[in-house]
Amino acid sequence: MPSRPVSDRWRIRPRTTVDLAAIDPGTKAGAPGDKLATKDASAVLRARLAELQARLYAEGSRSLLVVLQAMDAGGKDGTVRAVFEGVNPQGVRVASFKAPTAQELAHDFLWRIHAQAPGDGEIAVFNRSHYEDVLVVRVHGLVGEDVVRARFRRIRAFEELLVGEGTTVVKIMLHISPEEQRTRLQERVDDPAKRWKFNAADLAEREHWDAYQRAFEDAIAATTTRDAPWYVVPGDRNWYRNWAVLNILVDTLERLDPQYPPAPAGVEGTVVE
Amino acid sequence: MPSRPVSDRWRIRPRTTVDLAAIDPGTKAGAPGDKLATKDASAVLRARLAELQARLYAEGSRSLLVVLQAMDAGGKDGTVRAVFEGVNPQGVRVASFKAPTAQELAHDFLWRIHAQAPGDGEIAVFNRSHYEDVLVVRVHGLVGEDVVRARFRRIRAFEELLVGEGTTVVKIMLHISPEEQRTRLQERVDDPAKRWKFNAADLAEREHWDAYQRAFEDAIAATTTRDAPWYVVPGDRNWYRNWAVLNILVDTLERLDPQYPPAPAGVEGTVVE
Numbered sequence A, B: 001m002p003s004r005p006v007s008d009r010w011r012i013r014p015r016t017t018v019d020l021a022a023i024d025p026g027t028k029a030g031a032p033g034d035k036l037a038t039k040d041a042s043a044v045l046r047a048r049l050a051e052l053q054a055r056l057y058a059e060g061s062r063s064l065l066v067v068l069q070a071m072d073a074g075g076k077d078g079t080v081r082a083v084f085e086g087v088n089p090q091g092v093r094v095a096s097f098k099a100p101t102a103q104e105l106a107h108d109f110l111w112r113i114h115a116q117a118p119g120d121g122e123i124a125v126f127n128r129s130h131y132e133d134v135l136v137v138r139v140h141g142l143v144g145e146d147v148v149r150a151r152f153r154r155i156r157a158f159e160e161l162l163v164g165e166g167t168t169v170v171k172i173m174l175h176i177s178p179e180e181q182r183t184r185l186q187e188r189v190d191d192p193a194k195r196w197k198f199n200a201a202d203l204a205e206r207e208h209w210d211a212y213q214r215a216f217e218d219a220i221a222a223t224t225t226r227d228a229p230w231y232v233v234p235g236d237r238n239w240y241r242n243w244a245v246l247n248i249l250v251d252t253l254e255r256l257d258p259q260y261p262p263a264p265a266g267v268e269g270t271v272v273e
Helices: A006-010 A035-059 A076-084 A130-134 A145-164 A178-190 A200-206 A209-223 A238-256 B006-010 B035-059 B076-084 B130-134 B145-164 B178-190 B200-206 B209-223 B238-256
Strands: A063-070 A092-096 A123-127 A167-175 A230-234 B063-070 B092-096 B123-127 B167-175 B230-234
Touching (some): A006 A230, A006 A238, A035 A238, A063 A130, A063 A238, A076 A092, A076 A123, A076 A238, A130 A145, A130 A209, A145 A167, A167 A209, A167 A238, A178 A200, A209 A230, A230 A238, B035 B076, B035 B238, B063 B076, B063 B238, B076 B092, B076 B123, B076 B238, B130 B209, B145 B167, B145 B209, B178 B200, B209 B230, B230 B238
Parallel strands (some): A063 A123, A063 A167, B063 B123, B092 B123, B167 B230
């Protein structure tokens, strides 16, 4: 029997309730050592991820969708950079979903999402996603609870479609504490190189912290499935978060076990003149 | 007066004829030293590129389009990997243009290209491009010379549009020798990890080597402009090629000199509660 993958620690099993308050955002649990040792482990995982991505791309018949969600300043951008730098950018596409445009609003909430789904051989990383449509709109009361429940169903059906047609789906919530968010937002005020990311609206959103946490718990519980699981990754320490996300992606791709395709008939022994 | 940028060595000036046979694909001219020293120099350039990309992305008002063209096995994929690994994938998008689909063929040749143009703050890398429509179709006689001339005009007008609206355009031909192509195609036959890239059609294309070189010369001469210049980069040695392309991109972005935007009014001194 294969040993339990490292990433199982953060996986949310189907048919469980989610209690974010019970998950310490600052934990180092399971890390291979201190910050330095963990960064070394991450470098090894990053090389492994690059190799698995190269195989997935060469294989050209399956794909991977990575959904990243978090509170503001939760570390989505930093995770994308830390995890995917070093992976061939030609098979990785990052889609950032901002406030929807007029044209996007004129369609169902999954329309713009579907358009960004990964093609054969690709990895697509969603920085925010369709989950915004059961988080921010819910916290602000823009849709009723009946619509939220219906959207959970539609999300499950949409993700089942992707999975059934060859896309592996992993969804990751970067879980930070309100204190860590405060520190990071303050950095955006104080550091000229980070100030462009500061958005006064984030301060207003911060007031709704508890409502967001409840909305995350509901959304994760309603949509974590065997084939499209959610992972909740403690995110107060960047080095732990990066190591955890790398483990999730490497474990996922190792299960897929992509292969360089066999030579087409007649290629073997060809001499190029 | 500022010193001449390193990348000027490979730039094709407007209103010149292009003689590819006069450019040695195996040259090391201008390299900072041997292979090892040049790789060290490339590492420094790569860090500089990452910093410039971060600023371009933060600035969020201009963009960069990098067009890569080459003969088959000319090193486009390897260049993308070597040059852009280490750059934040969230601001870099690679678009690979393959044989057009039925829907794409039902539109003008720039339709699918325009759709992939970089947005504000983005770098888009085109692995093949609209130039295929004045190269492969010309070599195979699928369009007449009058259409080719008209397309040169339309390409110039299209690129002028992009440049005028805020996109910096650089076009790079990776220039290899027929002997190097032979070696690389043979590797694709012999190496199981490369065999998926082998395409028997490449052997047939190889027969048209000289016609392709002439088509490249014409296309480059007709479309290299002050604001959307072509560069011809000697490509037989990967380490020289990577160093050259890094220089081109760093020089280009340094001229742009993107800046972290100033703090919006009222942000300075904000205390996050």
